[in-house]
Amino acid sequence: MKALAELLDEAALTGHAIPRLTAVTDLSVPAAYEVQRALNERRLARGERVIGVKMGFTSAAKMLQMGVDDVIWGLLTDAMLIESRLDLKGLIHPRIEPEIAFLIERPIRTPADAVAAVGAVAVGYEVLDSRYEDFNFTLPDVVADNASASGFGHGPWHRLRDVANLGLIMEIDGRPVASGSSAAILGDPLRSLTAAARLAHAGGIELQPGWIVLAGAATAAVPLPAGAHVRVSAAGLGHVEVTTR
Template structure:
């Protein structure tokens, strides 16, 4: 794709954000759109958001579970940007109308205590860069109609990022079983998913290493204070107005997202 076509694709996604109207898959509208094109389209949107006053507060890693990789026929994760406008407090209701087709995933969140710059980052260096971890819920969303996405579609759509809710029980990495700790996901009091942190590339730390090295190859350094979501522990569950979703993590505590009812103030 040439620069003009990439810009057209980015404008289509920005329009979906602005109007709340989903678009058809970009890979159908622009045959030949590849992963490099998709990351360029994502970057163009991030640049627009920053120009409008938003701030990059971290990154998310997607497609870390084997089942999701098989579904899309890929053998590696993808990444997206977390903007300050995406973060929601546990104590405040979230307006569901801010999303098109939201789903929620349980994850841990790494909060960095120092910069992490690839390529060449090791697991040991990644662990040393983590200040603390938090329980987290990621709200994924798709500006593509009916979630009809390929790998390139989701990358272009900022890795289907929507929102983040962080818990308030920070713990040092050394106090969390980063591979075997289990998680249970509840929606309106009913269990809708279970899993262990090791489903994320064998360990969420591997996702952090992959992200640091992938961004480093693109000239980007993860900064101190930034949040990294390494990938979901369970399948994502759809949510709607009035839903309450909680994730509990063994040894780490819980985090809850509350979605306001239709017509209620967010």
């Protein structure tokens, strides 16, 4: 597993895509999570620290496309947090999608603790970057690749509690490129938060105060070009912006 994690890590560090792991080896989903753990251990060994969790395959359409009946997850580190500018140099297949982000204010030890542990909510975005050639992968491949996590940002935090059906719009250079509802995230982003707690618990991880949970995309991801200005807005949550170069 460590050798596979090294392949993925080197691909990310050098910006060079690799063949999907399942093209060269048998890889189950449980084994893929072991690769993911080894991959993130390499990041932590370089001085990064875990600051949250990201969820994937949180829409019915994506589950159907991938032939799965459950969500996936990956870890977020402080090196992934984007303030206002993002250098795309070194990224392989950058894509961006609108998100709902939760700020945790108390430890989540079981899924039943999840909703009450939310301190605030924000509109956000995630930058995805698969390390595989042609952005082509199977379920175990994407799990091993830390669910394609690359970067993320969020807007101001709000105490808003009802996030079940918020309209979201993502614009690039003032042109709308994606729109949808937070209801696309498992029917209610809070369900994704509960799923995050469940998967983290199964993986031996306790969601900590101060951590951020990205609930999953409300729309399909779109290619992220250099020299662009991106604005993501959500009803009741304001907006967040990022400029690429």
